[in-house]
Amino acid sequence: MLNGKHPKSTWKAHLGDIIPLHLAQEIDEFETQMELRRQGKVDEKVFAEMRLRRGAYGQRYDNGRRHDGEKSQDIPFPNVELTKGPDTKWEAPGMQRIKIPYGGLNSEQMDVLADIAEEYSDSILHITTRQDIQLHFISLDDTPDMHRRLAAVDITTREACGNSVRNVTACPLAGICRDEAFDVTGYANETAHYFLGHRDVQDFGRKFKVAFSGCAQHPCGLTSMHDLGLIAKTRVVDGVEQKGFEMYVGGGLGAIPHLAKLFDEFVPAEELLPLSQAIARIYARYGEKRNRNKARIKFLVSKFGIDEFRRLVLEERQTLENDPEWTNWLENIESYNEAALPEPASGEPIELGEAFEQWQSTNVYRQRQAGFVAVTLALPLGDITSQQMRRLADITRRFTGDAARTTVEQNILLRWIHEADLPALYQALRQINLHASGAQSIVDVTACPGTDTCKLGIASSRGLAGELRQRLANKNLQYDAAVRDIRIKVSGCFNSCSQHTVAEIGFFGSSRNINGFRVPHFQLILGGEWDNNAAHYGQTFGAVPSKRVPEVVDHLLTLYMEERQNGEKFREYIARRGKKAIKAEIDPFTTVPSYNEDHSYYADWADAREFTIGDIGVGECAGEVVSLTDFGIALAEGLQFEAQVAVEKTTDQASVDNAARLALEAMVSAAQAVIKVQNIDVSNDPAVIVDEFKTRFYDTELFFDPYAKGKFAHYLFNAYEHRDKPKTLDIALRLIEEAGLFIEASHACNERLQAAQLTAPANPFTELLSRKVTAVSA
Amino acid sequence: MNIERFCVKFFARPETNLDDAVFIEIFHEWIRLKTLPGILLDVADYRHVPDGPGIMLITHEINFAMDYSEGRFGLLAQQKLSQGVTQQERIVDLVRATVTFGALLESDPRIAGQLSLEGGAFHFLSNDRLTLPNTAEGFAAIRPDLEAAAAVIYPGQTVSVARLDNDPRDRLTVVVEAQPVDIQTVAEAIGALV
Numbered sequence: 001m002l003n004g005k006h007p008k009s010t011w012k013a014h015l016g017d018i019i020p021l022h023l024a025q026e027i028d029e030f031e032t033q034m035e036l037r038r039q040g041k042v043d044e045k046v047f048a049e050m051r052l053r054r055g056a057y058g059q060r061y062d063n064g065r066r067h068d069g070e071k072s073q074d075i076p077f078p079n080v081e082l083t084k085g086p087d088t089k090w091e092a093p094g095m096q097r098i099k100i101p102y103g104g105l106n107s108e109q110m111d112v113l114a115d116i117a118e119e120y121s122d123s124i125l126h127i128t129t130r131q132d133i134q135l136h137f138i139s140l141d142d143t144p145d146m147h148r149r150l151a152a153v154d155i156t157t158r159e160a161c162g163n164s165v166r167n168v169t170a171c172p173l174a175g176i177c178r179d180e181a182f183d184v185t186g187y188a189n190e191t192a193h194y195f196l197g198h199r200d201v202q203d204f205g206r207k208f209k210v211a212f213s214g215c216a217q218h219p220c221g222l223t224s225m226h227d228l229g230l231i232a233k234t235r236v237v238d239g240v241e242q243k244g245f246e247m248y249v250g251g252g253l254g255a256i257p258h259l260a261k262l263f264d265e266f267v268p269a270e271e272l273l274p275l276s277q278a279i280a281r282i283y284a285r286y287g288e289k290r291n292r293n294k295a296r297i298k299f300l301v302s303k304f305g306i307d308e309f310r311r312l313v314l315e316e317r318q319t320l321e322n323d324p325e326w327t328n329w330l331e332n333i334e335s336y337n338e339a340a341l342p343e344p345a346s347g348e349p350i351e352l353g354e355a356f357e358q359w360q361s362t363n364v365y366r367q368r369q370a371g372f373v374a375v376t377l378a379l380p381l382g383d384i385t386s387q388q389m390r391r392l393a394d395i396t397r398r399f400t401g402d403a404a405r406t407t408v409e410q411n412i413l414l415r416w417i418h419e420a421d422l423p424a425l426y427q428a429l430r431q432i433n434l435h436a437s438g439a440q441s442i443v444d445v446t447a448c449p450g451t452d453t454c455k456l457g458i459a460s461s462r463g464l465a466g467e468l469r470q471r472l473a474n475k476n477l478q479y480d481a482a483v484r485d486i487r488i489k490v491s492g493c494f495n496s497c498s499q500h501t502v503a504e505i506g507f508f509g510s511s512r513n514i515n516g517f518r519v520p521h522f523q524l525i526l527g528g529e530w531d532n533n534a535a536h537y538g539q540t541f542g543a544v545p546s547k548r549v550p551e552v553v554d555h556l557l558t559l560y561m562e563e564r565q566n567g568e569k570f571r572e573y574i575a576r577r578g579k580k581a582i583k584a585e586i587d588p589f590t591t592v593p594s595y596n597e598d599h600s601y602y603a604d605w606a607d608a609r610e611f612t613i614g615d616i617g618v619g620e621c622a623g624e625v626v627s628l629t630d631f632g633i634a635l636a637e638g639l640q641f642e643a644q645v646a647v648e649k650t651t652d653q654a655s656v657d658n659a660a661r662l663a664l665e666a667m668v669s670a671a672q673a674v675i676k677v678q679n680i681d682v683s684n685d686p687a688v689i690v691d692e693f694k695t696r697f698y699d700t701e702l703f704f705d706p707y708a709k710g711k712f713a714h715y716l717f718n719a720y721e722h723r724d725k726p727k728t729l730d731i732a733l734r735l736i737e738e739a740g741l742f743i744e745a746s747h748a749c750n751e752r753l754q755a756a757q758l759t760a761p762a763n764p765f766t767e768l769l770s771r772k773v774t775a776v777s778a
Numbered sequence: 779m780n781i782e783r784f785c786v787k788f789f790a791r792p793e794t795n796l797d798d799a800v801f802i803e804i805f806h807e808w809i810r811l812k813t814l815p816g817i818l819l820d821v822a823d824y825r826h827v828p829d830g831p832g833i834m835l836i837t838h839e840i841n842f843a844m845d846y847s848e849g850r851f852g853l854l855a856q857q858k859l860s861q862g863v864t865q866q867e868r869i870v871d872l873v874r875a876t877v878t879f880g881a882l883l884e885s886d887p888r889i890a891g892q893l894s895l896e897g898g899a900f901h902f903l904s905n906d907r908l909t910l911p912n913t914a915e916g917f918a919a920i921r922p923d924l925e926a927a928a929a930v931i932y933p934g935q936t937v938s939v940a941r942l943d944n945d946p947r948d949r950l951t952v953v954v955e956a957q958p959v960d961i962q963t964v965a966e967a968i969g970a971l972v
Contacts, residue, residue, distance in 0.1 A: 011908060061820060068810035076817055077838065091838065093819065111947060118949065119783060119905050122841055122856075123831055124824060137822070137836055139858065380826040387829065387847055390947055433828035452822065466826045606823040608803035 011145040015152045023151040026158060030054050031144040032638040038082065038090075041641070046634050048085030049626040055097040055160030056143050058085065058620045059136065059453050062092035069609030084140055087618065093137040095453060096121075097160040098150065101192035102170035102185055102212070103131035103406035103413075109153045110393035110404070114386040116146050125389055127382040129446060129499050130209065131169045131406040132160065136453050158196060161620065163204040165280075168192035170212040171220035172405040172413045175338055176367040176374055180214025181232035182243055184221075186336035187272060188212040190329045194273050195280070203284045203628050203680065205295030209252075210276075213533055216246070222408060223533045225251045225502060227297045228276060229260050230267075231533065244268040249279060249309070250301030253496035257537045258298035261306040263313075273326040278317040282309070284680070339401045340372055340416035346424030356426050359437040362478055364422065367415070374415045375425060376439035380469065381447050381462055382410025384434070391432040399425050408499070409440055409487075438478030442486045445469045446499065450492025450509060451604065455617035457492035459509025459520040459546055463605025465490045471550055482561050486570050487530045488553070490522070500525055502534035504570045505553065510543050511613050517595050518611045520546035520604045524586065526556075527574045536571070541583055547601050548589045559585060628680065629750050632673020633743060639666035640739045643732075651729050660727040663735035667716045670739075670746040674703065677753050690720045703749050712738075712745035779919045782860045782868070783905040785949075786876055787845065788895050788961060789852035796892035798825050801833035801844050804886055808835065814879065816840065835879075840872070842879055853880050853895055856905060865920070869927035870968065873900065877965040884962065897961035898932070901942070904950040912950040917941040924952055931968055932956035 016024070030050065037047040064075045075092070082090040098113070105113075113133060117125045120142045121135035128134055138146075147157055159165060168188050175183035191210060195201050201208065210228045213221025223229025229248035234241050247267045251260025267275055279297075286304075288295040301309050365374045377384075377392070384392070396404050396414060399421050405413045417425060429435040438444055445468050448454065450461030468488060478484050489503035500506030506525035511518055521543040528538030544552050564573050574582055592601050604611050643662035646655050668686045671693040675682045678696055683689060697703035698713045705712060715738035727735075802821055809818040817838035824830040831843035831854065838859065845854035855876040862868035880895045902924055904910035910920055921939055928937040935956045942951040 009908070014908060066809075066820070069806060070810065073810075075819065078817075093836065115907060115947075119907065122822065122824075122834060122836075122843070123847070124827065137841065380828075383824065383827045383830070385827060385830050385847065387948075390945070463823070466823075469826070606799075606802060606825075607821075608806040 011148045015148050019148060019151045020154075023156060024148070026156075027144055027147045027151065029635065029638055030147070032641055033634065034140070034144070036637060036641055037084065041637060042634055043630075044083050044085055044088075046626050046630050048088065048620070049162055049631070050634065051084060051140070051143075052162035052620060053159050053164060054143065054147065055099065055157030056138070056140060057095040057097055057161050058088050058455055058617075059092065059094045060451065060455050060457065060615060060617065062089055062094060062455070063087045063617050064089045064092065065615075067609070067612045067614040069612070072614050085620070090140060094140055095449075096135045096138045096143060096146065096157065097128070098133040098135070098155060098157050099160045099167045099192075100131050100133060100155070100406055101168050102174070102188040103172050104185070104189070105404045105406065105412075106402050107393040107396045107404075109155055110389050110396065112149055112153045112155075114389040114393070116149055117389070118386040120146050123386045125384050125386065126449070127379060127384070127406045127410045127412065129382075129408050129410060129448070129497060130167050131172075131408060132167050133406065134449075136449075156196065159201075161207075163206055164208065165192075165195040165198075165201045166207050166209050168195075168210045168212070169221070169226075169408060171214050171218070172407045173218075173220055173365065173374065174212070174214050175336070176365075176369060176372070176415055177214050177218075177220075178366075178368040179218065181234050182214065183336065184212040184214050184230070184232050186329070186333045187230070187232075187245075187269065189336070191273065191276065194325060195276075198277075198280075199680065200277055200280045200284060202631070204280075205287045205289040206292060206297075208280070208283065208297065212245075217532055220408070221533055222499070222502065223248055223251070224260050225253050225257070225499070225534045226260060227252060228279065229533070230272070233266055235266055242268060245272060247275070250298040250306070252296050252298040253499060253501050253537075254296070254494075256298075257496070257501045258302065259535070259537065261301055263306065263310060269330060270327050274320055274323070275313070275317055277323075277326075278313045278320060281316050282312050286312075338403050338416055340369075340418065341399070341401060344418035344420040345398050346421050349420070350423040350427065352423050352426060355435075355437070356423065358479060359426060359435060360422065362437045362441055362484070363439040366419075369416075371419050372415075373417050373419050373422065374413055375417055375422075376407070377412045377414070377429065377434045378436045378439035378444050379411050379434075380436070381445070381465055384412070388432050388434055392434065395425070395428050395432075398428070409444060410446055411439055411444070438473060438484075441478040441484040442488060443469055443473045443478045444487075445472075446487070446489040446503075448491050448497035450490075451607070451615070454492055454497075455620065456495060457509065458511055458613060458616065459492055459522060460604040460607055461490040461492040461498060461507075461509060463607065464507065464522065464546060464549055467605055468550060468553060472553075477557070482564070483557055483570075486557075494523075499534070500528075501537045502528040502530055503538065504528060504530065505556065506538055507549065509546075511611070512543060512545075514592050515594065517602050518613060519592055519602055520611045522546055522549050524549075524552065526582065527571045529571055539579065541579070541586055542590065544586065544589055545592045545601055546604060548592075552586060552589045555585065555589070627750075628676040629673045629753075632676060633670050633746050633750065636666045636670035636673060636739075636743050636746070639663075639669055640736065640743060643736045643739065647729065647732060647736075656727055656729050656732045660732040660735050663732065663739040664719045664723055666739040667719055667742045670743045671697075671716055674746050674749055677750065686720065690716065697749070702753075703745065705745060705748065708745075712742050715739070715742045779865045779910065779923050781865065781904060781906050781909045781920070783857060784869075784872070784910075785854055785856045785901075785903040785905050786869075786872055787852050787854040787901045787903070788876060788880055788897065789850055789899070789901075791894040791896050794851065794893050794895075796889065798833050798844060800888050801883075804883065804888060805833065805835040808882075813882065815875070840875060842876075853883075855879070865923040866926040866930070869902070869923060870930050873927070873931050874965075874968050876900075877961050877968070880961040881965040895961040896958060897964035898957050898959040899953065899955040902952040902954060907949070910950055912944070912946050912948060914941075916950045917952065920950070920952065924954060928954050928956070931964065933967065 036042045077091040084090045126134045170188035174185045211226040230245040244266045247263040248260035249263045445465040447461040447465035451457035487503040488505045489498040489500040491498040491500045491508040507522035510521045524541040525538040529536035643659045646659035805821045820836045822834040835842040841856040843854040860868040938955045
């Protein structure tokens with residue numbers, strides 16, 4: 001937040017002293033890669049994965065084409081040849097995903113999020129079903145400054161997308177829940193930070209999602225549908241209570257949902273990170289890399305079977321060298337305990353009407369700590385304006401101990417509120433229009449972005465969700481005990497980003513051709529279980545025309561209210577009636593009038609264009625499968641570029657020394673990248689890297705150019721040997737040139753290895769590798 | 779002053795009364811027919827968000843929103859890329875684009891007199907807290923440019939240029955106010971492409 005004059009005219013300069021050094025360096029490196037990509041010096045596929053790992057995602061129409069309802073038109077961006085990924089225009093608006101580990105936010109972070117949404121986006125912050133925050137219609141050119149402003153308040157966007165460990169989620173009630181075994185907040189946050197940028201999570205074939213839950217019976221953590229799910233448990237050993245986790249692995253939704261398998265009934269807290277690390281290494285080593293549709297860990301667990309998978313992981317665990325970071329945070333785990341304000345913030349009691357009572361009935365949770373409550377803000381479709389977020393920051397300061405959480409139901413939870421403050425809090429929320437009732441009820445419909453902004457969207461999930469929300473709220477169903485706990489979730493395609501598979505009533509977008517016209521449809525999913533950490537997945541009941549979905553929902557709710565027996569839940573009712581009977585109830589709603597009769601069926605919700613699926617692009621959910629070596633060489637190119645910049649305008653001794661240092665670093669970095677083809681665990685120590693490079697790639701002649709032979713490797717060896725000698729400008733310039741050639745040779749070596757299809761890291765068969773690659777080279 | 783990212787907002791008059799859904803149809807049509815200058819990209823629907831940006835037309839250069847922020851409905855234009863050499867030119871350019879948009883909208887038969895935008899006043903919002911913060915110094919820095927721009931937008935009129943007293947964390951907001959006038963008249967006065 002700025003309060004006065006700013007002599008420093010860039011965010012980089014302005015925040016230079018505030019941003020942690022390692023975060024600042026990462027952002028600078030990304031900015032350098034952007035510049036190199038603009039110059040065509042970084043491959044677009046490699047750059048796509050780089051930006052994805054900074055959370056900078058593509059958005060619908062970024063291939064430069066858009067269907068206008070009559071035909072597909074090119075979008076005439078000024079620099080249409082410049083791309084930020086395969087078939088992805090640089091100047092097309094994109095999405096920024098911001099990781100919020102366990103959903104934890106403080107008021108200072110809220111202020112900054114509000115500012116950047118206003119300045120770089122469309123003033124809307126969108127809470128996702130994995131506790132992230134997303135901004136849309138972002139220019140890629142703005143992202144480095146945006147990342148700096150976030151880093152200044154301890155938020156990183158690193159690995160928010162791409163094939164790595166995504167946001168680590170946790171039950172938003174952690175620490176205040178009446179049923180939890182213990183508070184999982186610290187465990188989730190430490191797991192998130194341990195794996196952030198960790199070398200063992202850089203070579204996955206797909207993303208990897210981790211979730212923590214404080215109990216088994218509630219849905220807050222959704223551990224059954226995660227790649228790695230952890231449920232807090234305690235046990236008593238020799239009279240001492242021990243904390244740990246029931247560990248699940250291999251869950252996931254998407255087109256082919258899998259319920260997670262029990263890996264271990266009790267993993268002691270001390271073993272949480274090492275065992276998770278071993279799982280990550282097994283996934284990286286054996287997981288599918290080429291077919292992204294089979295690359296999630298759920299397929300690996302299915303392929304091996306849980307028993308064999310467990311055996312491999314436990315075997316791997318034994319090989320790991322002890323890492324103090326596995327446990328050194330445990331002694332401070334209590335520091336995650338949140339506190340309330342010492343006294344209520346409001347004065348005299350306020351008399352409020354029925355609306356307040358209704359809001360209390362749906363949005364207020366009584367904490368296990370007597371006298372305190374948590375309040376859920378029901379955000380429509382997960383959206384909040386920047387103005388609301390800024391005022392909410394004030395409310396958070398005024399009524400809480402400065403802590404809030406995002407939720408997987410796309411809401412925000414305020415915690416540790418004195419019960420006496422509820423009327424004043426309600427009034428404050430009413431002033432900023434965040435007082436809607438019905439949080440976590442049937443009217444609190446969840447939706448992914450769908451065709452609004454997602455490249456994969458088939459139908460308008462947000463359009464449908466907005467319509468359903470309005471209609472259900474008009475009927476006050478959020479107060480009807482019979483149906484209020486039913487969850488409705490809508491995805492724009494089968495990929496299940498709204499988590500429709502675990503909702504009682506779920507939908508995902510599809511399309512049907514009727515008499516030569518495309519008609520938007522939604523597949524109906526019934527019978528999922530939200531409770532018990534999403535323990536049951538629903539089944540499809542066929543496609544319904546999009547515009548008839550509200551009628552279907554009405555009919556199903558009416559049937560349920562009229563026919564349910566002995567308080568049976570909606571899922572139980574559907575199961576009792578049976579698939580055939582329910583399908584028969586839905587069939588009358590599947591007909592569509594002819595186009596001439598009513599063409600409104602041939603357009604989607606909140607979209608005037610005639611429906612088409614012509615805008616579906618290639619999604620970036622899966623990221624680009626880019627090897628560690630490709631990545632490392634690209635980083636080396638960035639260092640060599642910085643070396644050039646260092647002596648571009650000034651040639652004083654300090655600049656010369658800096659350029660020479662960066663040139664050597666570039667070579668060492670490229671060598672390290674090449675080594676990763678054989679040894680993923682390569683050290684960061686330059687001496688070890690140079691030595692290992694010599695052994696593995698020079699002595700074996702694997703790095704040898706067919707004509708220049710070992711010449712380029714000698715550039716590295718000489719530069720390293722003479723690293724401490726004084727440098728002149730000529731020497732620095734020569735080193736820069738040599739670094740460029742060494743990097744080219746590294747690319748060539750990597751390509752030879754890829755051509756031999758011998759690119760798996762940690763491949764123990766070095767000799768075999770050597771023989772095959774030499775044969776390919778020859 | 780040299781600021782690329784800023785906004786202007788023209789407010790609706792009290793007699794405005796219409797269903798926002800009509801904007802979706804109109805904006806999609808404008809994209810298809812390339813009705814406005816610039817690169818027209820997409821329509822965003824935020825009707826579900828209280829006090830939000832309503833229906834938006836996203837272009838490469840400007841985001842136009844039928845906006846409800848601050849509890850007041852109006853046409854908000856958010857400049858993302860500027861062409862003008864001077865700040866005065868950039869402000870006049872954005873106002874010209876905005877009144878063009880407003881006048882076209884008012885004249886659309888589907889709106890049929892249900893929308894009336896006041897053209898004689900607008901808010902200028904800095905959308906770059908680093909370059910132009912919400913401070914007295916910030917206001918002093920932009921004031922000459924706004925006064926010069928106002929002389930072009932409202933020729934021959936006495937124009938008030940005053941800083942809005944808002945939360946210091948909010949964007950610097952300046953109220954530029956001349957005589958009440960239809961937005962169509964302003965568009966014609968500054969050579970808008972209606």
